[in-house]
Amino acid sequence: MTPLEDIRVILATDCGSTTTKAILIQKVGDEFRQTHRGEAPTTVEAPFEDVTLGVLNAVTELGELSGRKLLDAEGRIIRPARGEEGCDLYISTSSAGGGLQMMVAGVVRSMTAESAERAALGAGSIVMDVIALNDRRLTHERIERIRQLRPDMILIAGEVDGARTDKVVKITETIAAADPKPRLGAGYRLPVIYAGNRSRRDDVTRVLGGKTSLSIVENLRPTLEEEVLLPARERIHDLFLEHVMQQAPGYAKLMEWVDADIQPTPAAVGAILKRVATEAGINAVGVDIGGATTDVFSVFGEEFNRTVSANLGMSYSISNVLAEAGLANVMRWMPFAMEERDLRNRIKNKMIRPTTIPQTAEELVFEQAVAREALRLAFLQHRSFATRLKGVQQQRTIADSFEQDAGVESLVKMMDLDLLVASGGVLSHAPRPEQTAMLLIDSFLPEGITRLAKDSIFMMPHLGVLSQVHARAATEVFEKDCLVVLGTCVAPRGTARPGRPALTYRLEFPGGKEKRETLLAGEMRRHPLETGAEARVYLDPARDFDLGPGKGVPLEVTVQGGTVGLIVDCRGRPLSLPSESAERVDALKTWIEEVGVYSREAILH
Amino acid sequence: MKLPCALALWFAVLAPVPLLEAQHAPAEAPSPPSGVQALDVPNDSGHAIEIRWKDSPHPGVLSYEVFRSRLPGETDPGAPETPWMSLGTVGPGEESWTFSSAERGIRYSFKVVATTADSSADSKIVTGESRAQWFDREKFWILVIGGTICLFVILFIQLATRGRKLFVRKIAGLEAVDEAVGRATEMGRPVVFVPGIMDMDNVQTLAGLTLLGYVSRTIAEYDARLDVPVSRSLVMTTGREVVKQAYLEAGRPESYNEDMVHYLTDEQFGYVAGVNGMLLRDEPATCLYMGAFFAESLLLAETGNRIGAIQIAGTAMPSQLPFFVAACDYTLMGEELFAASAYLSGDPKQLGSLKGQDVGKLIVMGAILLGSVAATLALWTGSGSLQSVVDFLKLEMFV
Known part of the structure; x- marks a missing residue:
């Protein structure tokens, strides 16, 4: 990759469900400006089944509009930029083929299951369903649902560290019984992330280790008073690249082209909003x-x-x-x-x-x-x-007599x-x-x-x-x-x-x-x-x-x-x-x- | 200077002597009490007769003694007349006596004897009889308010049954039950429920057990652990039935264990010591206190707070509420404890009666406010029209 200080031309694409959008960012004077934009239909679905075709079409249009040659004779992105040719940096996001589709599970819907949902949503996924012990479904209904939905990934949370109970293992057993298959790629195991009670890791490994591609990260709720989302979000992102993207049509090739990891589109939107808000010290x-x-x-x-x-x-x-x-x-x-x-x-x-x-x-x-x-x-x-x-002890004084909100x-x-x-x-x-x-x-x-x-x-x-x-x-x-x-x-x-x-x-x-x-x-x-x-x-x-x-x-x-x-x-x-x-x-x-x-x-x- | 002193001594000591001598002269007999009447006391069930007379003008009257004699009546015409029996004595200035142990339908003779230091005079004998009245007109407003409340209860039940959504404000403590049980589930620790220290004859204990049913159902759904220490054997028996039913309704009868509800002791502080010991040993994630509590309230709630449990309390004991508010996460105060059952069930009949009672209370509050303001203003301004409002509220024109 071109050193940061030498970057003058940036090419970025977003592979959406219907269209692939490409933009060109160039250094104009002393500042970076978006100069041109191209668009082409996404080519994930049949008959093309190769996302890079849509990317190339969008980039070709961008090249024509900007007058800049971005692709070489073999259809590869020219890098680094030389005069009126190529770009220094190529990046991409993707929500094609429905984006990253996940199921999450936890013990209590409003506690660990909600934390799991928050982690998944923050990583840019679409949460297809949330399984919890109190979701008022019977075990066979949960199993049927998991089999029907075929998510790209499952995130399991549950219990605080050291909890003397086996609820999270029960949830894990339900998932194991469903024997879930991934949406894309028949030949690989479904990625499952366990982010629950630390003392139940061995049990969870015993139940799911042989059936899925299990990875274990820090508990999302080590105590009910704190929520640790980052390790789970990072693992979701890694697995998205390692598993999901590898199975999507053409993405393996696209991943070789890009200079930074491909991100799910919503995760990227969240990232820029968070950065801008944090830098300016505002709420957005x-x-x-x-x-x-x-x-x-x-x-x-x-x-x-x-x-x-x-x-x-x-x-x-x-x-x-x-x-x-x-x-x-x-x-x-x-x-x-x-x-x-x-x-x-x-x-x-x-x-x-x-x-x-x-x-x-x-x-x-x-x-x-x-x-x-x-x-x-x-x-x-x-x-x-x-x-x-939710589930955190409240501290009251006598002044709260008539103002005890339910914490929502x-x-x-x-x-x-x-x-x-x-x-x-x-x-x-x-x-x-x-x-x-x-x-x-x-x-x-x-x-x-x-x-x-x-x-x-x-x-x-x-x-x-x-x-x-x-x-x-x-x-x-x-x-x-x-x-x-x-x-x-x-x-x-x-x-x-x-x-x-x-x-x-x-x-x-x-x-x-x-x-x-x-x-x-x-x-x-x-x-x-x-x-x-x-x-x-x-x-x-x-x-x-x-x-x-x-x-x-x-x-x-x-x-x-x-x-x-x-x-x-x-x-x-x-x-x-x-x-x-x-x-x-x-x-x-x-x-x-x-x-x-x-x-x-x-x-x- | 000696002469004025002697005069003063004469006036102070010697001059009153002839007056004292005059009082020891033979006394004149007092005139008998006049205008004696025996009247039935109104608005009662026929057990009281009021005897009235006019105070004697004689200055030496020291007391009036009231006597009665039973005459043959309608119910027992053959009964003999009984001798005079003293009912009691009142001081001078008093002009009435209420004979409150009269038998309905029996005629009594009454006389009033005025007594001086050395003589007495009997009044003429009067007769009277006590009769029961159908209506106690003094309680007219209770009839009106009771009737109005009933009407509103019926009205709101009808409305609720026909699908009208009746607004009941959120009770934070009940909304938090799910969260509290969820905490216990995630932490793998029990939920402790204390239904107060009173027996089944206390309405707060009943309300507490109603809530126990709801809490147990939630616990059964979450598959958490429940622990209910009680201080009365009857509460234990009833509590077991309530919990068993809740587990059945939640579809988890196999998880029910009757030891969930267990007896500790009837003795107040022995019970507190027992529960506190449990709290410190088991460190439950959630403690619920619903019922009648006395001095033990703070002992329990402080211990629960110390172990970091989410605590929800509910009691109608005003003196214990501040302790619960300060030490617990949520507190159901007074009426909220009793309204909980309607709130949780959403049953139209319960919701309708809750709403109807609220309207009744509103009317009573309005009447009290109106009466207080009218009486105060009438006193200040001397306004006749305001006084008539006060008289109306006091039922002066009916009684």
């Missing part, structure tokens, strides 16, 4: 809404969490969004009436023709209404997953959120940036001061891998080219009767221009503020509203502009739309017009 949430699944990532303090909502998506899973959210919840975002039959038909059409995109303004409004609910539900799932460890408070606190990043077709490719901003605000309901951004061309996976090799390049490209800053949302927490004053503020724009205004409860206002520009805001919330320091406490902050600018949202948190249909439609139209979400014609029905 990222969302990637796809056709079948929605991934939510959060970094709060040192805690990184990722969830995959497997049944919430905008094409294959769109029917499920409607089923889970309910038609009424989707309809509440519609600024005009539509027939239920019409809506259902549109949803089913989207499901059976997943690649279609809205052709009319009406369709776009409807699709974005569904997206709001999909995002809202995915985020709810994420917040309920990202909680403190989420680590994702909206008031502490600094950056909200959107990714995925419906968000990244929305016709107007205002639509993306409004989708994020309506679904996530940020509180206080929150920056909004979107991933311009779904570059985060590439940058995630790059951050492991060349952190500076990854951060520079992330900030300059990957993120399209939409602006800042100012939203006080609290509610009041519509029409009562909610927030008085004074804006000092660059150049000395000032604006002073009082917003009433239920109102929104958008102030254009260019990308890169900053404005000083003096905020004075009414006594029922809180912007972070406390109810009614004034605040002075600097906000950043973007393609949308500054949005002041005084609709209240929690947000409740008017229950009367006519009132709700009026309110929606007012907000849409104020923020500039849709054209006037689009909502005039």
Whole structure:
């Protein structure tokens, strides 16, 4: 590999389920910038069954667009870069063929099984099922499920170190009885990772050693008070490369090409988000809404969490969004009436023709209404997953007499959120940036001061891998080219009767221009503020509203502009739309017009 | 200076003598108590007669003695009239006596004797009879509130049965039972359940055993270990049945062992010593205290806290609650202990009655608040209309 300081041209690919995306990062002046992008269909499935063909096609397109020769006559990536030829570094991620699919098992669902799920999700896998002693299934049902799913890998956790019980061995015996076979490659043993009670390792080896490729790592929960995820995550990553990738069509060849380990796409997205948040010392949430699944990532303090909502998506899973959210919840975002039959038909059409995109303004409004609910539900799932460890003794004082929470408070606190990043077709490719901003605000309901951004061309996976090799390049490209800053949302927490004053503020724009205004409860206002520009805001919330320091406490902050600018949202948190249909439609139209979400014609029905 | 002193002595000592001599003159007999009446005491089951008279104007009356004699009545017309029997004596100024051991349907004669230092005078004889009333009008509000509560209970049961979701706020302690049992499972240690130190006649013990059923079912599902030391033999027998039933319902009858529920001693501190010994030896991961507790509450909860167990307590003993709150992870306070069964089962009948009772309590609280405010304001302002509200609440117009 070219020495780090000599790297000038970087080629990165992401092999997705349907398309393989290639980007070119080059050193322009003294900084790294993403310059070109190419795309080609993924070739994992028959008749090609070789992922590298898709990679080569994408890279060829990239070469044509950039005018840079990236492949030699034999179809190999030219390295290192020489003049207008080749690249210094080639990296790749993969989610082709369904990505890394895992099953996890633990003793208690909310304790060791949840820790195992967290470890697997953090390593970028899709968790197909969670087996636990209290999952209310009989042993034969668990065995049947394991045989049906055929995961790429199984992670077993259970019991604290030194526990005098055999529960984890029972779980292991169930897995052994299922005699699981891997999804890919008939000739090799299924990788199983044991990350449970240290004193049961011999028993587990006796039960599973002969049937699977067993590896043993540190206990995920050595005591119930601590969770150690790193060893298990690293082992998952190693096994992903050693076993899973080796069996996937063409990946053995691809692994020889790359200069850094191939990572599962979600793991790479999580890695870049975590790096950026940690470097800037901020709390961030990222969302990637796809056709079948929605991934939510959060970094709060040192805690990184990722969830995959497997049944919430905008094409294959769109029917499920409607089923889970309910038609009424989707309809509440519609600024005009539509027939239920019409809506259902549109949803089913989207499901059976997943690649279609809205052709009319009406369709776009409807699709974005569904997206709001999909995002809202995915985020709810994420917040309920990202909680403190369960099973830990609480320390109380007499002051807690009437405030004994059951310990389910989420680590994702909206008031502490600094950056909200959107990714995925419906968000990244929305016709107007205002639509993306409004989708994020309506679904996530940020509180206080929150920056909004979107991933311009779904570059985060590439940058995630790059951050492991060349952190500076990854951060520079992330900030300059990957993120399209939409602006800042100012939203006080609290509610009041519509029409009562909610927030008085004074804006000092660059150049000395000032604006002073009082917003009433239920109102929104958008102030254009260019990308890169900053404005000083003096905020004075009414006594029922809180912007972070406390109810009614004034605040002075600097906000950043973007393609949308500054949005002041005084609709209240929690947000409740008017229950009367006519009132709700009026309110929606007012907000849409104020923020500039849709054209006037689009909502005039 | 000697003359004024002598005068003072004369006034202080010698001058009162003729007055004292005058008091020792022959006494005039007091006039007998007038206006004597024997009235049936209202709103009772017919066992009391009130005798009333007017205080004698004679200044020398020292006491009034009330006498009664039983007359032949409707129930026993052949019974002879009994001699006068003293019911008791009251001081001057008193004008009534309640004869509270009268027999229903028997007529009694009464007379009141006014007594001075050396003479007495009998009042005229009056007769009276005690009768039972169908309604105790003093308890009118209890009838109203009871009826209202019943109506709301029926209403909410109906609503719940028809599928209306009745909101019952979360009880953190019960939500945490799964977590507490999970901890024991992951750590391979037992769950200790203490159902208080009272017997089966205590409603808190009953509530505790209801919760034992729920906890045992969860323990059976998790295949964890349960240990229930008890201090009463009847509680042991009942507890065993409850746990056995829970294991059956969880589909794990083979895991049930009757030694899970075992007797220690009836003696309060002997029992505490026994349980604390168990806690220190076995180091359970979870301790649950549900029932009636006294001085042992802190001894148990502190020991549990020291061994690092998750602890959930529930009691309706107000004096013990602070100790449990400070030493335990979660505490079910008072009513929460009794509401637990409805909360856990989700049974429409139990939920409906819980909700109905809550509404009843709300009405009572509202009435107490209204009465207190009205009475206070009536006193301050002297307002007639406020006083009539107070009278209404005090049932002055009915009684």
